[in-house]
Amino acid sequence: MTSTADLTNELTGAVAQAFNDQTPLLISAGGSKSFLGERSDGELLDVTGHRGIVSYEPGELVMTARAGTPLAEIEAALADKNQMLAFEPPHYGDNATLGGTIAAGVSGPARPFTGSARDFVLGTRIINGRGEALRFGGEVMKNVAGYDLSRLMAGAFGTLGVLLDVSLKVLPLPREQVTLMFEKDADGALAHFSECLLKPWPITAAYWEAGRSYLRLAGAATSVESASKTLGGERLDDDKAFWQAIREHKSAFFQDERPLWRLSVAPATPTLDIEGDCVVDWGGAQRWLLSNADAATIRERANELGGHATCYRGDASPRFHPLPDAMLAVHKRVKQSLDPAGILNRGRLYSDF
Structure with missing residues (x-):
């Protein structure tokens, strides 16, 4: 050996x-x-x-x-x-x-x-x-x-x-973990996330998809239970499997054959207004977009929003958002x-x- x-x-x-x-x-x-x-x-x-x-x-x-x-x-x-x-x-x-x-x-x-x-x-x-x-x-x-x-x-x-x-x-590992589900549209979820993240609650994940938002609370049992009672919502069964499916791109949304784009934007950024279907992760800072729109259109919109776009799955080139000249020079x-x-x-x- x-x-x-x-x-x-x-x-x-x-x-x-x-x-x-x-x-x-x-x-x-x-x-x-x-x-x-x-x-x-x-x-x-x-x-x-x-x-x-x-x-x-x-x-x-x-x-x-x-x-x-x-x-x-x-x-x-x-x-x-x-x-x-x-x-x-x-x-x-x-x-x-x-x-x-x-x-x-x-x-x-x-x-x-x-x-x-x-x-x-x-x-x-x-x-x-x-x-x-x-x-x-x-x-x-x-x-x-x-x-x-x-x-x-x-x-x-x-x-x-x-x-x-x-x-x-x-x-x-946290002693307690709970995921709460709420019926909200995308803009409502983003506003809710922004409000919740100002509170001293043990939030460790915030996700929205297809009319439902999800907040994960994890930490000391007393903190999790107190925040859960204040927030309300419906408790999600088997939340570990839910978050694993999101993390590993195993949920139904990610099985679509269209090109998958990851957009990094400010959390409070409104809906993207790009052709396709989108989910919200990281409390709004990460958007996963399924779209047949051309790469230039998607990146132009990302620039308008002050963010950047990466082609996670698809044929766009370059896959990563082009760097500004000054930053590219540092990289080189x-x-x-x-x-x-x-x-x-x-x-x-x-x-x-």
Whole structure:
């Protein structure tokens, strides 16, 4: 059996050789997030074997695991200690790994209330585009001075480095969880969400679809029960299954064959006024749109609303919202510093990457 050190050496050696040969590399593990972003071609660099929990300190709320570790394995270890990944990462498949989850920067329904995947990254160990193993951050919250390069890896889709290890802050599981359902149209739901989020209630998810809005409360039993009585509404049976279906795009809405767009806008933004069907997540900050409208129309509307649009499923190119020139220049400088030959997941985010 290949040891972890040997496998790390193999991976760094492979990247160093690719750097010398100017050979593009396609980083791969479970493949559950391969549908996200642009298509990237290159020589396969399989990191699946680099797996396992390196350390876990429940009392310190910190876990470090190798990038190829199955996400289900991590969540099971946390659940055994009544803890969780508070950003509720979607798996999008049975083969989801920690590295793919952080590289894609995906977060579930709790994201606006507890934080994003990036917010929980304490440190990373990576291989840069020269084949050098580097460590950023650490295993405590107040560890970083200067540029927080570890968190840059979240959402970079492997374009800045090959993730080896990730240290994460974890949180206790809530003692109580209740989901309340209300009959409301989209504008009514958005107004209700805005009103509720001003209150000191333990809200951890807010979603609307087809005339019904849903508020999830989670935390101490007394806080959840008090807020539930004040809010009213109808209690949803088996709410864990409901939120899992939303998180994993398994609910009926997401089974439609039309292109799926994710729009990020201000929470109080009114209905999108774009052809198609839409649901509201993250208390209004995330809108999922099923539409046959052309990409330019959708992105123009997103710009008008002060947000941006990502083609989650479909043929639009680019898949990610084009960056302003100043921001693109910053991205290119960071890319040049960490991957000067541009060999890591070339083109996965933008054609210039």
